[in-house]
Amino acid sequence: MSPPVPSKILTDDVSLLMVLIDSNPHFWSSIKPHFSFSKFLSHVLAFLNSILLLNQLNQVVVIATGINSCGYVFDSSSGSVSQRAESLLPKLEEFAENDESLSERDDDSGNGVGSSLLSGSLSMALCYIQRVFRSGPLHPQPRIICLHGSPDGPGQYVAIMNSIFSAQRSMVPIDSCVIGIQHSAFLQQASYITGGVYLKPQQLDGLFQYLATVFATDLHSRNFLQLPKPVGVDFRASSIFGQAQTRDPSASQQRK
Numbered sequence: 001m002s003p004p005v006p007s008k009i010l011t012d013d014v015s016l017l018m019v020l021i022d023s024n025p026h027f028w029s030s031i032k033p034h035f036s037f038s039k040f041l042s043h044v045l046a047f048l049n050s051i052l053l054l055n056q057l058n059q060v061v062v063i064a065t066g067i068n069s070c071g072y073v074f075d076s077s078s079g080s081v082s083q084r085a086e087s088l089l090p091k092l093e094e095f096a097e098n099d100e101s102l103s104e105r106d107d108d109s110g111n112g113v114g115s116s117l118l119s120g121s122l123s124m125a126l127c128y129i130q131r132v133f134r135s136g137p138l139h140p141q142p143r144i145i146c147l148h149g150s151p152d153g154p155g156q157y158v159a160i161m162n163s164i165f166s167a168q169r170s171m172v173p174i175d176s177c178v179i180g181i182q183h184s185a186f187l188q189q190a191s192y193i194t195g196g197v198y199l200k201p202q203q204l205d206g207l208f209q210y211l212a213t214v215f216a217t218d219l220h221s222r223n224f225l226q227l228p229k230p231v232g233v234d235f236r237a238s239s240i241f242g243q244a245q246t247r248d249p250s251a252s253q254q255r256k
Helices: 025-030 037-054 085-105 118-133 154-169 185-194 204-214
Strands: 009-022 059-065 070-075 138-148 174-178
Touching: 009 037, 009 118, 025 037, 037 059, 037 085, 037 204, 059 085, 059 118, 070 085, 070 118, 118 138, 118 154, 118 185, 138 185, 154 185, 174 185, 174 204
Parallel strands: 009 059, 009 138, 138 174
Antiparallel strands: 059 070
């Protein structure tokens, strides 16, 4: 008879944050006059360092989401205890160069901004979380934060929905901070289904304040915050054969 599977014991005030950063160069070039990628990273670095300072047991893992590939660019559990989030910059730059080289061999940027591989980065985040779950009976509370701006890719719909339901089954909330003009129907569904927070800042200059106020707190403390309410969620399916989504943000509200 096989031994019983140990139950997962999640700590209330220790977090494992899987941070997914959209590094799509075409998207960042499209909004550069208003908000540059370097300025975005300055807010993100301040946010990540604040997470590590809140609790020395907190763990932060950053996954870069490119247009052709995804990759781990920072893990606070590796290296010295005093490792700061600034160490992700060289790895992020290296990742961007490799991802751009793949674009040169298979360039599809002529179709506009193009979508990032959100499905791939979500899968990598969930795989990392499952590896942590199997490391022992006591675990930090895992959650995924998507810092995204690229448009949804209809061809990724099935893979993204599979990741969303896997996160829901593992009780891993997916928080979303969407940058840019348009909303993300994929991330709206992800946050709604998994019990996460969907945020679309109107003023990007105060991005760090948004991140620190909503996402820096652990899940236990979040119960005492007045979080932003989702304004309509588009649950219509999207496929590579035809986009069922409309670009009218009021379409989901009209059905209420």
